[in-house]
Amino acid sequence: MRFELNFCPRCGHLLEDREAFGRIRRVCPACGFVFFRDHKIAVGALIERDGHVLLARRAVTPQKGKWALPAGYMDYGETPEDALRREVKEETGLDITVGDVLSVFPLDNPDARGVIIIYWAQTNTGEPRADDDVSEVAWFAPDELPEDLAFESTRQALALWRTRCLDASR
Numbered sequence: 001m002r003f004e005l006n007f008c009p010r011c012g013h014l015l016e017d018r019e020a021f022g023r024i025r026r027v028c029p030a031c032g033f034v035f036f037r038d039h040k041i042a043v044g045a046l047i048e049r050d051g052h053v054l055l056a057r058r059a060v061t062p063q064k065g066k067w068a069l070p071a072g073y074m075d076y077g078e079t080p081e082d083a084l085r086r087e088v089k090e091e092t093g094l095d096i097t098v099g100d101v102l103s104v105f106p107l108d109n110p111d112a113r114g115v116i117i118i119y120w121a122q123t124n125t126g127e128p129r130a131d132d133d134v135s136e137v138a139w140f141a142p143d144e145l146p147e148d149l150a151f152e153s154t155r156q157a158l159a160l161w162r163t164r165c166l167d168a169s170r
């Protein structure tokens, strides 16, 4: 995976690959600008209600047609909690209360390197409706989870949730 930034965003000169700060990076020979690639940060919600978890079927690539937690990328300047409330509202129409962090996972999206922070979340009112980049939303019990899950982070977060549900029912 290679992000081709060809021209210096500061002065417009053609960038070169050079060693800088310990590895090969894109550097501007005219003004000294060094391009540091940033990771993407995504946030996701494990929304629980009456012993069921809310999943959303993706209407976009990657993993189109598969089930994932409501999630999306943080916009620049947003807090993770604000980004999560916005994404869940866009995809499902629901207002949520954001709880503790469930876990942090590496993104397994072929188009992006970074992490996804998954939070526990609650919602008390209203029924979800699919919107934005989601084709369907549904509540699932721990023993009725769909097979076609989108991401490794989806699988791992749901496995943690199932374990917690089983512990609670003992």
Ligand SMILES: [Zn+2]
Residues within 6 Å of the ligand: 008, 009, 010, 011, 012, 013, 028, 029, 030, 031, 032, 033
């Ligand atoms: Zn430059």
